[in-house]
Every structure is written in structure tokens, then in C-alpha cells.
Amino acid sequence: MNILPKAFFTAEPGMIVRSGSRKYRITHMVSIDSVFAVDLLTNESARLRIDSLLPNESDNDEPVTKSKDLAQFSDEDWAKAQLRFQAIKPLLENPLRSRADAEAIATQHGVHASTLYKWLKTYQEAGHVSALVSTKRGRRSGVKLLTEEQEKLVETVIEDEYLTGQRNKPQHIVEEVERRARLAKITAPHPNTIRNRINALSIRDAMNRRGHKEIARNLYEPIRGAFPGADFPLSVVQIDHTPADIILVDEVHRRPIGRPWLTLAIDTWSRMVVGLYITFEKPSSTSVGMCVSHAICPKREYLARLGVAGDWPVWGVMDVIHVDNAKEFRGAVLERGCDEYSIDLQWRPPARPHYGGHIERLMGTMANQIRKWPGATFSNTAERKGYDSEAQAALTLSEFERLVVDFIVNVYHQRKHAELGMPPRRKWELGILGDANTRGKGIPPVPADPVKLQLDFMPFFERSVQQYGIQIDLINYYDPVLNPYINSTDADDERKRQKYVIRRDPRDISKIYFWDVQSQAYVTIPYRDIGRPAMSAWELKEIQRQLREEGEKSVDENTIFEALGRMRTLVESAIQKTKAARRQATRNPAVLKVADKPRAPVALPEQSSSAWIEDDPFAQPIVPFEDIAVSR
Known part of the structure; x- marks a missing residue:
């Protein structure tokens, strides 16, 4: 199995870290963004910025189960992972937890305490919720084997009879599904299948729709403060x-x-x-x-x-x-x-x-x-x-x-800041490091892989790998790293092509990010024809619109890039005349790259601090939100 880094790591005294090509042992926390550390090779002390540190790879001596891209999990798998996380959350928030605490929570969720501890260990080692998705053998949970008619029937009955203020019990839903199935002359799903669909519903949403809004709100601890729940940095x-x-x-x-x-x-x-x-x-x-x-x-x-x-x-x-x-x-x-x-x-x-x-x-x-x-x-x-x-x-x-x-x-x-009585920067430092009167939250963990984190919030697609590579919106992408995956089939159904998760940055679609299940990392895949110009998703959308208006019926990659060339020529010729053309030009990734180059420091217009304070809307008092309860 691959040994994967956690999603985040916390800089603490005694921890072995890397900075550049060297290894250090942290000795002291200096400020909210720096530490003192000793070089393990030269034994010299140095001050290092926390955001420049990386975890020492050898620290991860426990193998972690291979992860997937977030988009690969079925809705049912993801719902179960969320339920498991909610079960262990009280233990995560209570550093003084006891075995009795764990057993009480385990009983509440219908599992053994050892199972709860297993989930807790899995989450703490991996550092992310997706590690809690079940990896049992056999058919993957979340794979729905009902026919389209059966799925629609169960969904309709749950919507009409369960998610209402009538608060019907699951057995009533089973009986109603069987009744409607007889009328429609289709085979009724097994009662356990229907109950599983009910159990997969969001607990909070189900309680709200079944008339238990107050109960759902009261499941969470009451939160107090000038703003509800804002009791420390990043809350x-x-x-x-x-x-x-x-x-x-x-x-x-x-x-x-x-x-x-x-x-x-x-x-x-x-x-x-x-x-x-x-x-x-x-x-x-x-x-x-x-x-x-x-x-x-x-x-x-x-x-x-x-x-x-x-x-x-x-x-x-x-x-x-x-x-x-x-x-x-x-x-x-x-x-x-x-x-x-x-x-x-x-x-x-x-x-x-x-x-x-x-x-x-x-x-x-x-x-x-x-x-x-x-x-x-x-x-x-x-x-x-x-x-x-x-x-x-x-x-x-x-x-x-x-x-x-x-x-x-x-x-x-x-x-x-008029309401805080101090600058936001000072308030942040107090919340992180604390002082003689207040205990600080501690320096937040640093993302171990910022690139993956950014990609996790970008649009994704699911595609199979063909002999020509991968195609998205008629644009072809290829790299030799795709070769082992060409025409691969689904592990559960050999008649179907295996689909893989691809992420794409809409600002520049000249490359995509392929989730390589072997290396457990994103791999950059360029255009198959690397001579093609970079293009943004907004430009592609505009080209597709124009081609439809022109009545173009046979659209392929060549047609798209020919239209891109014509569009950019028109934009360049009209750029002196219209704002629309100049705005369109900013969607060209080449223009974005020019604008993205490092520049000299920018001088702000001169202004006295008193003038800024007079203009500051924060100087006005904020009305407390005493009537609002926020779940956390």
C-alpha cells in the first residue's frame, strides 16, 4: 500500500520537519508564523517560517489505506462516512475522554466501542473524512441494483410519505411502496433496501422536514458570543x-x-x-x-x-x-x-x-x-x-x-478596530497564542498538499481512458501515464469502461488533472496536440454558443480551435472599440499569465489613519445575534 501524508500537519516542539532539503527538530514556538528548530545534520539553531515546513516523510510509519478523489465516492458511501465522523466527533473534541464516554457514544450509535476507536484511529491517521468510507470486500456500498422504476417508486414514497409533518414510520413506507408496486405491476424492492434508503437520508434535513426543527437545533450545544459560535479564530x-x-x-x-x-x-x-x-x-x-x-x-x-x-x-x-x-x-x-x-x-x-x-x-x-x-x-x-x-x-x-x-x-x-479595541492582527495573535489571562487555540495545522486541496474545490469530470487519451468537451488530452488505464473495465461489471476522476481549472483548460489510482496523486495531462493554444472554459463556452448559432453540425476539436482563432482575431481588431472585446481578451490564459508575473511593491495612496477610521463602517456598533443558534 502507498504511504500517504495526512491532509494537514501541526508544527509542535519535538516534531521532525523538512525545510528545503534539510531536516530539523522543532524546539520552540516563536510566534504565530515561526518556530526555532535545530538542524539535525549541523546541530545549528535556525528560525523557520511554519508555512515553509513540510512533514518528515519517515514519520508516517503506519500504512494508510489508499484514498480516492472525493468525486469517486457514491452518495451512500459518503453519507455513511459522515455518520461515522459525527459519531467520533465528541471524542475528537474531548481530549480527556474516557472509555466510559466511548461506550456511551457507541451505544447511542449502535456499534461496539472498539469499532468507534477504530474509526477514531483511522480518521486521526488519515486526517480527512473520506478515510471513514467503508472498504469492505464485495459489492461496493452505494451501488444501487434496483431498476429505474423501482428507484423512482422508493424515492417518490419517501418524499410523499416520510419527509412530511405526518412523521410516518419506516414500516409504513415499506407497506406503501409494496402497495404502489402492486398497482404499477412491478416487483417491490426488499424492505431492507427501502429502510437503507431512509437511513441514508440526511438526519438534519429529515428532522427539519418532519417537523422537528427545534429538536434538530437543540442537538447541538448552545453557542454564545457577539456572533454565535465565533468563540476563537476560524470558528x-x-x-x-x-x-x-x-x-x-x-x-x-x-x-x-x-x-x-x-x-x-x-x-x-x-x-x-x-x-x-x-x-x-x-x-x-x-x-x-x-x-x-x-x-x-x-x-x-x-x-x-x-x-x-x-x-x-x-x-x-x-x-x-x-x-x-x-x-x-x-x-x-x-x-x-x-x-x-x-x-x-x-x-x-x-x-x-x-x-x-x-x-x-x-x-x-x-x-x-x-x-x-x-x-x-x-x-x-x-x-x-x-x-x-x-x-x-x-x-x-x-x-x-x-x-x-x-x-x-x-x-x-x-x-x-473600533469594536475590538485592538487591530484584527493583534486579536488573531491572542486567539492563536493566548496571553496571561486567555488560553490560545494554538497554531492551526498547515496543509500538507496545498495543490490537492485547491483541486478538491475545482470542477470535476468522470471519463474513461481511450486509445487517444481522455476527451472533455471534444478536447483531447494525452500523456504516457495514461497507458496502463487504456480501455480498462469496471471491476464490478466488465461490460462497462472504468471511469476516472479528472479535475479542471476553468481559467486554463490546456491541461487537466487526472487522479492516478496507482500513485494516489493528481497527474497533469496536457492537450494531445501540445501545439494548441491555451484556452479558458469561458472561451470554450462562448465558441460552442457561436457554433450553435451558426448552425455548425459537425463540431470536433479542429472546428473548436479554428473558431477560437477567428474569435481572438475579431477581439483583437475590436479591442480598441468595445469594452466587451477587451473583457473577452482577459479570458485568454496567455493574458492571465502575463498579469500573474511578480511585480514591484505597490504604494498605497497616502492617507492618515484617522481618515481611515472615520470611513470605517466597523466603527458602528454591531447588534448582538442573541436570537440565533448556530450548529457546530
Whole structure:
């Protein structure tokens, strides 16, 4: 079996770690982002940044069962893993747990205490929820052998008779399925199969729909604080989008394009900004996923790439993410990614806009700052009167991103927050390290594989491997690493081709990421024809739309790239005339790469700290959320 690293590792005194090509033993924790360590070869002491450390591979002396990509698990497998995680969660949260505690929980969940300890050990060794998926031999759990008519029948009866305020018992559902099966003249599924479908339902959703909302809420401990549940760093993170009130210009001709979208994530306990994502594209689940992965990962290299001086010592998995009910915050990729890293994704209750007050006030703070930059559109026509935003526009997307990050890191995090009575950076340090009066949470674990973490929040596809490689949206990809998988068949049904999970970054689809089940890692697979130009998913979507409008019936890869060439030629010729063409040009991955190169540090416009505080919406008192209970 492959020996896999845990998803995260915690830097602690006595731990053996790697930095570059050398091994060190940590001796002391120095600050929230650095440690003292002794070089094992030279015995010299050095100060190392935590986000530059890697776990020592030899520490993983216990073999871990091979994992899958998150998308490969069936819904039933994933539901069982979630139930197992909920069973061991009280033990994880109680370092002083006893055997009696374990036996009580085991009895509650109908298993033996030794089984509970086995799940606990499996989760702690692997560091992720997917390790709790059953690996028993035989037919994979989650494989449904009922006919389409039988599945539809069971689903309909559960919806009509079980998930209602009538609170019918499972036996009634079995009898109703049998009754309707007789009427439809089809074979009724076995009663155990029907009960299994009921057991696979989300417990929380089922209780809510069966009229037990208060009971479902009370299953979780009451949470107190200025914001419910925000009792320490990364306990609750809020995420939201806004169109920035500024007109940006393109990277090449520096002509106006339009307004960018800004996605921000804030830690409600310390008010630290933990992550962001900026793009011209409208909000989507990809935007949210990019923001979440950015929040979890260290940001030292990100700051260096932007050319922003300063520190942003924030990383680690949050307990709860609060978002509103917009469709971009819902989707299998985002929800399963959150499940994998034990993040409770919660949606804002309808008609309670104050529930997202912290992120909305952060958006207000950013809006106040952005209106001081050239090209600002202001918030209304009265403020904008006499100011030509397009004529004054001067910042590109990359320059705007650097200014936003510079403001967050070197101004917002550092200045005194009116409600906290201290800067967010200081509040964060107190929450992490503590002081004489308060116990700190401890330095958050660092992602062992940031690339995999980012890919876990990106769109995925399932494809078989053919002799030509893999095809997605009529684009062919190939690398010799695929050879062992060509025309492979499903282990459970040799008549079917085995399908593999592929991830794709929509910003550049010139390569895909193939989950190699042998190496248990993502492998980059390029275009089969490596001479093809890079393209974004948005460009591909636009090409497909144009080809449909033109009535093109025979579309293949050649047709697509010929259309891409024509489209880019038209865009280039119109780029001086229309904003739409300039915006379209930003979707070219080649333009993104140019904008992504490291730049010199960006100087913020001069401004006194007192002026910033006057503009800060945080200076206004926040109404306590005493009427809200949040599960954790």
C-alpha cells in the first residue's frame, strides 16, 4: 500500500520537519508564523517560517489505506462516512475522554466501542473524512441494483410519505411502496433496501422536514458570543461577493473593461480577512471554492507573487462557513470539498440579512477604500456626478488585486478596530497564542498538499481512458501515464469502461488533472496536440454558443480551435472599440499569465489613519445575534 501524508500537519516542539532539503527538530514556538528548530545534520539553531515546513516523510510509519478523489465516492458511501465522523466527533473534541464516554457514544450509535476507536484511529491517521468510507470486500456500498422504476417508486414514497409533518414510520413506507408496486405491476424492492434508503437520508434535513426543527437545533450545544459560535479564530468564517465600485483597464491596451467581482472571507472572531478571489467573471461555485482554498492555504508565496510587502499569517481549516442562499454557494463540488475537510457549510436563514453582518461591513470598508482609487464608480449617481469613471480608469485587474491585498495586509489588519479595541492582527495573535489571562487555540495545522486541496474545490469530470487519451468537451488530452488505464473495465461489471476522476481549472483548460489510482496523486495531462493554444472554459463556452448559432453540425476539436482563432482575431481588431472585446481578451490564459508575473511593491495612496477610521463602517456598533443558534 502507498504511504500517504495526512491532509494537514501541526508544527509542535519535538516534531521532525523538512525545510528545503534539510531536516530539523522543532524546539520552540516563536510566534504565530515561526518556530526555532535545530538542524539535525549541523546541530545549528535556525528560525523557520511554519508555512515553509513540510512533514518528515519517515514519520508516517503506519500504512494508510489508499484514498480516492472525493468525486469517486457514491452518495451512500459518503453519507455513511459522515455518520461515522459525527459519531467520533465528541471524542475528537474531548481530549480527556474516557472509555466510559466511548461506550456511551457507541451505544447511542449502535456499534461496539472498539469499532468507534477504530474509526477514531483511522480518521486521526488519515486526517480527512473520506478515510471513514467503508472498504469492505464485495459489492461496493452505494451501488444501487434496483431498476429505474423501482428507484423512482422508493424515492417518490419517501418524499410523499416520510419527509412530511405526518412523521410516518419506516414500516409504513415499506407497506406503501409494496402497495404502489402492486398497482404499477412491478416487483417491490426488499424492505431492507427501502429502510437503507431512509437511513441514508440526511438526519438534519429529515428532522427539519418532519417537523422537528427545534429538536434538530437543540442537538447541538448552545453557542454564545457577539456572533454565535465565533468563540476563537476560524470558528466561523463568512464569505460573500460584491461587484467592486471601480472600472478597470485591460493589461495590453489599458482601455476600460468594466467592474471586477470581489469574493472575500472574514474570520468573525478576529475580523481578519482569511481569503479572497478577484475575477471579471460572475460569481460561481468556482469563485467560492477558490476563495475557500485560498483561505485555508498559507499566503507567503501569494504575497511574493503579487509583490506586496508585509505578513498575512493566516491559514488553517475553519469550523463553520456562513454564506447566503445564492446558487453559487450550493453545489456538489463545494459541499463535498467542505465535507472532506470537516467544514460545516451553513446557509444564511432567509429574511435575516443581519446574519451576515460582519462580511457585509467588511465589504463596506473595502468600498470606502476603493472609491479613493482612479476609476471609482462610487455608490450612486449623485456621488459620481462630475466624475468620468471610464476616463479616469487606470488600474488593471492584477494591479487592483495588489492594492486590495496591500490594503488588507498593511492597513486593515494593522489599525485599531473600533469594536475590538485592538487591530484584527493583534486579536488573531491572542486567539492563536493566548496571553496571561486567555488560553490560545494554538497554531492551526498547515496543509500538507496545498495543490490537492485547491483541486478538491475545482470542477470535476468522470471519463474513461481511450486509445487517444481522455476527451472533455471534444478536447483531447494525452500523456504516457495514461497507458496502463487504456480501455480498462469496471471491476464490478466488465461490460462497462472504468471511469476516472479528472479535475479542471476553468481559467486554463490546456491541461487537466487526472487522479492516478496507482500513485494516489493528481497527474497533469496536457492537450494531445501540445501545439494548441491555451484556452479558458469561458472561451470554450462562448465558441460552442457561436457554433450553435451558426448552425455548425459537425463540431470536433479542429472546428473548436479554428473558431477560437477567428474569435481572438475579431477581439483583437475590436479591442480598441468595445469594452466587451477587451473583457473577452482577459479570458485568454496567455493574458492571465502575463498579469500573474511578480511585480514591484505597490504604494498605497497616502492617507492618515484617522481618515481611515472615520470611513470605517466597523466603527458602528454591531447588534448582538442573541436570537440565533448556530450548529457546530
